[in-house]
Amino acid sequence: MALLSVRNVTRRFGGIVAIDAVSLDVAKGQIVGLIGPNGAGKTTLFNVITRLYRPDSGELEFDGKSLLRTPPHRIVRRGIARTFQNVELFRTMTVLDNVLVGTHTRTRPFRSGAARERALEALDYVGIGAVANRPASGLPFGTLKRVELARALVAEPRLLLLDEPAGGLNHEEVSELGAFIRRLRDDFDLTVLLVEHHMGLVMSTAEHIHVLDFGRKIAEGTPDEVQRNPAVIEAYLGAESNEAA
Numbered sequence: 001m002a003l004l005s006v007r008n009v010t011r012r013f014g015g016i017v018a019i020d021a022v023s024l025d026v027a028k029g030q031i032v033g034l035i036g037p038n039g040a041g042k043t044t045l046f047n048v049i050t051r052l053y054r055p056d057s058g059e060l061e062f063d064g065k066s067l068l069r070t071p072p073h074r075i076v077r078r079g080i081a082r083t084f085q086n087v088e089l090f091r092t093m094t095v096l097d098n099v100l101v102g103t104h105t106r107t108r109p110f111r112s113g114a115a116r117e118r119a120l121e122a123l124d125y126v127g128i129g130a131v132a133n134r135p136a137s138g139l140p141f142g143t144l145k146r147v148e149l150a151r152a153l154v155a156e157p158r159l160l161l162l163d164e165p166a167g168g169l170n171h172e173e174v175s176e177l178g179a180f181i182r183r184l185r186d187d188f189d190l191t192v193l194l195v196e197h198h199m200g201l202v203m204s205t206a207e208h209i210h211v212l213d214f215g216r217k218i219a220e221g222t223p224d225e226v227q228r229n230p231a232v233i234e235a236y237l238g239a240e241s242n243e244a245a
């Protein structure tokens with residue numbers, strides 16, 4: 001059974017159809033890629049799944065139960081955590097306090113010794129324990145992305161949504177990220193939905209891939225299948241020539 005099931009979901013912004021009758025299943029334990037050119041609707045779909053945006057129509061199920069009756073502040077407790085494409089952190093707070101924000105659904109009281117210990121463990125796991133007491137502001141983008149990942153992990157999710165985790169990483173870090181995401185999935189018993197522009201990373205990390213273009217799902221399959229799919233090739237070539245124009 002699918003852990004996450006998106007059924008015919010549409011979300012409009014004024015005249016723009018950001019997500020157009022999209023359906024997709026994410027099987028438990030898989031690393032699933034969600035790709036598509038800029039503006040395809042990937043982040044909007046994350047925002048719908050995490051209930052930041054209400055869909056205009058369609059149904060969303062997580063673990064066999066509707067998500068649409070779950071208010072946004074309950075999403076994490078149901079087992080869904082995410083990182084943001086552009087990083088959403090409290091810049092004046094320390095790295096540790098930002099991660100502690102993620103523990104509040106699991107450990108009370110906030111800032112208890114147990115919560116701090118878990119937050120520090122998560123920071124070590126993502127490789128940035130050394131900056132725990134630094135304010136978030138001023139740290140490099142790639143480090144901030146790791147802070148968000150630690151914050152997501154301490155919430156003990158079953159489904160982790162990663163929105164462009166390679167953003168701000170150098171070439172070497174990107175090449176290590178795929179193995180890291182697989183280790184993360186295994187160590188934390190996660191299901192991962194991965195949005196990423198870095199094709200090499202998605203193709204080598206995801207076991208199944210869904211492709212969006214202008215809000216519509218145009219393809220799904222294994223990395224090999226989607227890379228050979230003419231509609232996918234066309235969507236990416238079209239996007240390139242638009243950027244060149």
Ligand SMILES: Nc1ncnc2c1ncn2[C@@H]1O[C@H](COP(=O)(O)OP(=O)(O)O)[C@@H](O)[C@H]1O
Pocket residue numbers: 013016017018036037038039040041042043044045
């Ligand atoms: N809050 C919003 N208000 C208006 N338009 C939006 C909003 N969020 C997304 N969109 C539009 O929806 C479309 C899909 O955007 P997005 O989901 O960010 O794409 P992607 O993440 O695939 O690059 C774009 O045309 C974008 O401008």
Ligand SMILES: [Mg+2]
Pocket residue numbers: 042043044085
């Ligand atoms: Mg996006």
